[in-house]
Amino acid sequence: xxxxxxxxxxxxxxxxxxxxxxxxxxxxxxxxxxxxxxxxxxxxxxxxxxxxxxxxxxxxxxxxxxxxxxxxxxxxxxxxxxxxxxxxxxxxxxxxxxxxxxxxxxxxxxxxxxxxxxxxxxxxxxxxxxxxxxxxxxxxxxxxxxxxxxxxxxxxxxxxxxxxxxxxxxxxxxxxxxxxxxxxxxxxxxxxxxxxxxxxxxxxxxxxxxxxxxxxxxxxxxxxxxxxxxxxxxxxxxxxxxxxxxxxxxxxxxxxxxxxxxxxxxxxxxxxxxxxxxxxxxxxxxxxxxxxxxxxxxxxxxxxxxxxxxxxxxxxxxxxxxxxxxxxxxxxxxxxxxxxxxxxxxxxxxxxxxxxxxxxxxxxxxxxxxxxxxxxxxxxxxxxxxxxxxxxxxxxxxxxxxxxx
Amino acid sequence: xxxxxxxxxxxxxxxxxxxxxxxxxxxxxxxxxxxxxxxxxxxxxxxxxxxxxxxxxxxxxxxxxxxxxxxxxxxxxxxxxxxxxxxxxxxxxxxxxxxxxxxxxxxxxxxxxxxxxxxxxxxxxxxxxxxxxxxxxxxxxxxxxxxxxxxxxxxxxxxxxxxxxxxxxxxxxxxxxxxxxxxxxxxxxxxxxxxxxxxxxxxxxxxxxxxxxxxxxxxxxxxxxxxxxxxxxxxxxxxxxxxxxxxxxxxxxxxxxxxxxxxxxxxxxxxxxxxxxxxxxxxxxxxxxxxxxxxxxxxxxxxxxxxxxxxxxxxxxxxxxxxxxxxxxxxxxxxxxxxxxxxxxxxxxxxxxxxxxxxxxxxxxxxxxxxxxxxxxxxxxxxxxxxxxxxxxxxxxxxxxxxxx
Numbered sequence: 001x002x003x004x005x006x007x008x009x010x011x012x013x014x015x016x017x018x019x020x021x022x023x024x025x026x027x028x029x030x031x032x033x034x035x036x037x038x039x040x041x042x043x044x045x046x047x048x049x050x051x052x053x054x055x056x057x058x059x060x061x062x063x064x065x066x067x068x069x070x071x072x073x074x075x076x077x078x079x080x081x082x083x084x085x086x087x088x089x090x091x092x093x094x095x096x097x098x099x100x101x102x103x104x105x106x107x108x109x110x111x112x113x114x115x116x117x118x119x120x121x122x123x124x125x126x127x128x129x130x131x132x133x134x135x136x137x138x139x140x141x142x143x144x145x146x147x148x149x150x151x152x153x154x155x156x157x158x159x160x161x162x163x164x165x166x167x168x169x170x171x172x173x174x175x176x177x178x179x180x181x182x183x184x185x186x187x188x189x190x191x192x193x194x195x196x197x198x199x200x201x202x203x204x205x206x207x208x209x210x211x212x213x214x215x216x217x218x219x220x221x222x223x224x225x226x227x228x229x230x231x232x233x234x235x236x237x238x239x240x241x242x243x244x245x246x247x248x249x250x251x252x253x254x255x256x257x258x259x260x261x262x263x264x265x266x267x268x269x270x271x272x273x274x275x276x277x278x279x280x281x282x283x284x285x286x287x288x289x290x291x292x293x294x295x296x297x298x299x300x301x302x303x304x305x306x307x308x309x310x311x312x313x314x315x316x317x318x319x320x321x322x323x324x325x326x327x328x329x330x331x332x333x334x335x336x337x338x339x340x341x342x343x344x345x346x347x348x349x350x351x352x353x354x355x356x357x358x359x360x361x362x363x364x365x366x367x368x369x370x371x372x373x374x375x376x377x378x379x380x381x382x383x384x385x386x387x388x389x390x391x392x393x394x395x396x397x398x399x400x401x402x403x404x405x
Numbered sequence: 406x407x408x409x410x411x412x413x414x415x416x417x418x419x420x421x422x423x424x425x426x427x428x429x430x431x432x433x434x435x436x437x438x439x440x441x442x443x444x445x446x447x448x449x450x451x452x453x454x455x456x457x458x459x460x461x462x463x464x465x466x467x468x469x470x471x472x473x474x475x476x477x478x479x480x481x482x483x484x485x486x487x488x489x490x491x492x493x494x495x496x497x498x499x500x501x502x503x504x505x506x507x508x509x510x511x512x513x514x515x516x517x518x519x520x521x522x523x524x525x526x527x528x529x530x531x532x533x534x535x536x537x538x539x540x541x542x543x544x545x546x547x548x549x550x551x552x553x554x555x556x557x558x559x560x561x562x563x564x565x566x567x568x569x570x571x572x573x574x575x576x577x578x579x580x581x582x583x584x585x586x587x588x589x590x591x592x593x594x595x596x597x598x599x600x601x602x603x604x605x606x607x608x609x610x611x612x613x614x615x616x617x618x619x620x621x622x623x624x625x626x627x628x629x630x631x632x633x634x635x636x637x638x639x640x641x642x643x644x645x646x647x648x649x650x651x652x653x654x655x656x657x658x659x660x661x662x663x664x665x666x667x668x669x670x671x672x673x674x675x676x677x678x679x680x681x682x683x684x685x686x687x688x689x690x691x692x693x694x695x696x697x698x699x700x701x702x703x704x705x706x707x708x709x710x711x712x713x714x715x716x717x718x719x720x721x722x723x724x725x726x727x728x729x730x731x732x733x734x735x736x737x738x739x740x741x742x743x744x745x746x747x748x749x750x751x752x753x754x755x756x757x758x759x760x761x762x763x764x765x766x767x768x769x770x771x772x773x774x775x776x777x778x779x780x781x782x783x784x785x786x787x788x789x790x791x792x793x794x795x796x797x798x799x800x801x802x803x804x805x806x807x808x809x810x
């Protein structure tokens with residue numbers, strides 16, 4: 001982080017000015033101890049908004065309604081539920097997502113198409129509309145309610161994931177906040193992952209879309225928990241302008257600072273999701289350098305973080321570099337074996353395509369850290385990328401073998 | 406299997422006429438109880454040969470030498486070792502692979518470029534040439550030696566994998582045999598998988614190449630154990646013509662029968678590899694029907710067999726069809742939710758995009774079988790494909806967390 005972007009203490013989505021949130025428990029989430037399952041986020045001012053959505057061909061109607069509403073350009077609030085994904089339930093899913101938007105809009109004095117609708121949980125189960133109807137009016141919005149909202153979107157997460165950063169610009173303080181949830185089905189192309197980002201910056205809508213895409217590509221799209229991608233993934237960003245000042249736009253003085261802040265928030269949340277992956281106890285970073293181009297670097301980094309053999313090696317603190325090289329070789333990135341170098345937590349394991357006789361016990365010790373880093377240099381060009389994954393543990397298998405039964 | 410292609414009792418690669426094989430133990434395989442690690446296969450007659458090879462950009466020099474020799478069109482023998490992959494060892498790997506071919510050729514009275522060289526085992530370790538030099542002359546070739554060869558290529562396999570089939574054509578008996586090894590790193594694009602196929606049919610070289618490609622595409626390329634792909638995968642097919650008769654060629658009367666026999670052998674071996682996947686206790690089949698085309702059907706089938714969430718559900722006997730649908734949706738195959746149907750061991754779980762209220766205990770009971778089948782109908786076209794995977798178990802994680810340490 002540069003010195004210009006700083007962390008906000010206990011930051012969340014209501015840290016930026018002009019946002020309020022709250023949550024309640026209506027009883028649709030049975031598998032988490034935390035007792036919020038329906039949340040609202042509201043901006044006092046009109047917003048510009050941007051979103052990125054799952055690429056899964058099977059999509060929750062909540063995603064479709066939200067995507068439509070982002071496109072309409074008038075979004076100012078979000079209603080989110082956990083426990084039920086509102087996916088693969090036929091046309092009832094469309095009716096329910098629209099009704100949820102309508103109910104929330106009524107409560108907030110907005111139009112239904114000003115709402116984003118987020119759902120996460122079991123597939124193939126209809127939203128329990130009776131309890132949602134009764135629950136929405138019970139939600140109290142407050143300026144500290146981001147914390148409740150963060151808990152209301154948790155499913156198998158063991159902890160809420162939220163943060164905020166701030167920077168100064170033209171004498172004003174601009175804040176960017178975010179909450180997210182994991183934890184299973186997390187994969188590069190936006191997994192069962194929900195993220196809501198807020199800022200009091202005034203941001204040009206086109207720039208906002210580009211900024212979100214760039215940040216998501218560097219963060220949420222570079223993490224892998226189990227290689228799956230869900231029907232519901234959504235990242236939403238609302239900018240309400242409450243901090244005042246001229247609009248942040250492409251080429252404006254504040255553009256780079258805003259992007260940096262947004263990157264920080266997204267990267268923090270993405271890594272928090274990996275760290276809290278189902279059954280995970282450690283995170284590993286894969287840094288690829290010297291690829292022919294960035295696209296190949298991204299492919300290589302993601303293939304390595306996604307490999308079950310690499311992930312079990314990380315679990316066992318095993319510097320089994322052969323598995324890293326094998327994953328690299330099948331990633332689609334061009335590789336010249338004689339130019340390859342590989343470092344584990346900074347220790348050179350392989351250089352010029354040849355294994356270095358390293359002191360294994362020392363590297364095993366390095367790998368016992370809760371954060372492990374692999375750096376691979378391909379020696380071919382300027383392409384670089386970083387991805388994050390987690391160890392594959394017996395606990396992951398146990399947990400996912402007994403999810404609904 | 407049609408009635409024309411029949412199983413050969415205790416079939417192996419020396420079941421076809423004119424093939425001999427043998428193996429010895431030189432001490433380069435430490436991690437299997439079975440004590441053969443160096444094998445030879447030899448044909449008394451000249452052969453036509455075909456091969457398919459790993460697509461990994463990082464390839465063992467054994468693979469490169471074998472690919473070159475197949476291309477030269479004069480192959481008549483195979484030398485194989487287990488324990489050391491001869492991969493990622495720099496230029497020494499090339500010298501060693503060439504010397505292994507030379508030593509085996511000397512022993513058999515052939516030229517080095519008549520040899521295929523297969524290696525499997527640890528990456529980054531050089532072949533122990535001193536013991537290989539001493540070992541090759543000790544190998545005794547016999548007409549029953551296929552069984553020894555099958556054991557000599559095993560690594561973490563718990564049992565040898567071999568079979569043979571026969572058919573009648575023009576009063577002659579034609580036999581096709583095969584051996585293979587798994588078990589980790591098995592994935593659609595030819596994983597740490599070695600397969601050697603032999604036949605006493607006389608086969609036109611161009612037809613042989615096409616036949617092998619078709620069989621591999623239906624068998625070895627449709628299995629997944631852990632989503633990884635190795636540096637060494639090879640399937641080799643030698644046809645020595647010892648059964649006599651006119652050559653099998655495209656459009657010849659015997660062509661379809663030969664293809665069917667080869668398919669049977671490859672399919673049997675592929676399923677044996679999955680069944681013996683590291684930590685696996687059950688196999689599941691994914692049949693996709695009604696895709697827009699075969700390519701999409703293949704993608705869908707392979708994405709589902711590869712999904713950790715599907716594989717842990719199979720492990721837990723959990724009819725969690727949402728995970729199947731989520732994997733399908735991200736596979737790249739076009740999906741229209743309202744046309745989807747899904748069957749688990751023949752029981753309809755979902756029809757027209759809507760979950761059917763099924764009797765869960767009965768389906769859980771079905772899933773306790775050692776073979777589980779998922780059939781997905783997309784309702785869009787004629788594309789169909791079948792893939793096979795295995796459950797992801799705690800034992801897989803335990804095993805692969807402690808592979809070299």
